[in-house]
Amino acid sequence: MIEMSEPIIVAFPLRGEWLSPNTPGTKIPSHGTNQLGTRYAYDFIQVDWSRKGYPAYRVSLPQYLLFGVPLNEYYCWGQEVYSPCDGIVVAAEDDYKEQTRTNLLSDLANAYKNAHYFDPEKDDVQSVAGNYIIIEYGDNIYAALCHLQTGTVQVSVGQSVTKGEVIGKVGHSGNSFAPHLHFQLMDSSDIATANGLLCAFEEYELFNKGRWEKISNGIPTNKDRIRFQKSDIETE
Template identity: 30%
Template sequence: MLASFLLTSCLLLAPVASPPPDAAAVTISLAPSRVLLEERAGSHLNFDFAVQAGPDSLWLQKVEVFIYDKSGALVVRKFVDNNGFSPSVTSLSHRIFAPGQTTLVFNPFHTFAADIDVARMRYTFEFQKANRTEVTQTIEVKPERYQPQTALKIPLSGRLLIWDGHDENAHHRRLDFQHPVAQQFGIRSNFMRYAHDFVVVDENGEKNTGTGKKNTDYFGFDQPVHAPAAGRIVAAYAQQPDNDNGQDFFNPRDMVGKNPLLLYGNYLVIDHGHGEFSLLGHLRQGSLQVKVGDQVRADQLLAHVGSSGSSYFPHLHYELRTGPDLNVEGLPTYFRRFRLVRGSHSRPVAKGAVDSGDIVLQERK
């Protein structure tokens, strides 16, 4: 969970493979260059577009996508444009592009039904200059279905609400590293693109008693945090005081030139191998049971839930990522052996993804 200055989104930029004739007017690249497809009752795509205007300002008029299956046949064609009294193009994150500046456009076509084979995508962007000259740019996308090699388990126990996941409205998803403040703090990629905020709740979905001002009002405060899988501790911090009772000890300026991961307050990073790392953040001050260099086993007690760093209340931030540092990429996460709650019923999930609003039950023997 981030402070308000970070509630937007973005990622690593890559050049377009073969620029079209009007590339001088605008350049569009994928963010990130490696587009991963998450499978959960269909296909979910978590990537964006970095748009850089040429010598003229541009106004985005339309974005259209063509979806092709493995055989090359067209499956779906959709668009957002400026037609109507409440045009859909206004739902995009940015529509006006100043000369020479790079700005993020969050992908408006991100979720597809299970019967849609998303093998290849072609996006077409239509712009206008101030003189109403039209500019068109097309970019191809070939998603990669990604399954982690690490067998992961949810790091908390009990009834858990994914308070904020990585759907299109989640602040993890909408991290814009092109934002001036993000640039100032050295943020260059969306490391939390697939992150989860886990919150312990009761059977009514409530996360706290009382006024919710004190950490001790929350069911999750000081709950044990377990290793999601075996690995080696490669980064850790434990000295940040927990925000509590109106006191906020998070100072973003500490991130500049000191330790950018202080965004998470007290944290642990585990190297699972295969280029897969777990980050667990907002841990309680002084609760870490391990240190850098330790080998940990799956389910081992690591720390306790706190509210340190950029945190509004006690919860556990979890993300799977490509490295231990700040400017890495997020990875899709599939957890093993939990129950997915749907009202008065629940069902076991051998392996699956979760997202914002889901309630799960995680037991430990």
Template identity: 35%
Template sequence: MTDPLQAAALNLEYPFIGRWMVQNSPADRVPSHGTPRFASSFAIDFVPVDESLRSARFGVVSLLRPEPPEKFAGFGRPVTAPVDGTVAAVHDSAPDHPAYRGLPSLGYALTQRSRIEAGWRELAGNDIMIDTGSAVVALCHLQRGSTRVQVGHRVRAGDLVGRCGNSGNSIEPHLHLQAFDSLDVEHATAVRIRFAGGVPRNGALVHV
């Protein structure tokens, strides 16, 4: 029997090619990121990985210090539109900061509250919002200077719109995707999303 909640969800295509690992999936818990703030209840993260299913080699340096985002397999990997629509917002000037794994990730976690209080822009980093007419889809943490669209552009699913980065609230290069019902993210309501086959769970490998 079809899940009525998923039947009413916004249908999306995966916004990338290659191998990506799923994290913080709404298939595992809602709100998926531990909070309903910023209409993020049904958001999902995709971490690009290499043929060994690693985002980057982990060594002593990874354990002790921040690492350059360029070390990661997915940094700069193409990001595509997951749906047809009109580009409603673009932000492209946030820096790509170092990645934080091991002990540095603990220090970064301690500053999480300050980023939340700073609002959507601090969390999303570089992002593109696509208005489908029924919902707005946001693609976040893009690489600085990588966006290929402007506000008002019509896009079709599969069009190149930017590249994976490490801007905003991100511990390593990845793509954060969510949908909501208004451009006013602070007051918007989250919209459920689904892909062909449903919503992948945490740890699933998506290979497009």
């Protein structure tokens, strides 16, 4: 399953409980393509674990299927996003508008089109990534956090960021089937041509048989109920 013996270790970029429906812990390429640096990318959503099918929205299934869902009815929309590492911001885009609600058929069709037919020579990266931040973590290592909520990007190009610093909020901008955070490491600051890099998260908890277990340097699967709480530094 894992093609690199030494994944790059970064901090978990969110707080609270999450599910990763697309993750390299389950399949590679995690998004079905190697384009746009997504080979080892993660998507993170919040769900209602008590409802059948673990929906990511507060409304009923018929309403979701027939009419779509306003963004504020999704559990994760507007949740804070944290820097996964110390580094320098090399890109920060925050002018791509979000739709006011999701639409299953059109969003899935758009996602498929962009995943398989995106042309880096003529297509706008923001049509896929939406509002995004790219952080230079090390030599040829860049962290990208995409689909951020319009108007919430809190950093600018050239700014130094520290691990755990709030940098934006989860949104639905760009090529997004529903509000979520898309996170990936890549070997270039240019999403259009970058190759993906495998990463693991230095610390989080996994809900297993009714108990939370601490995980170190882990790669969650698409079945895992995971959480990360605020650190002691953040709560001081």
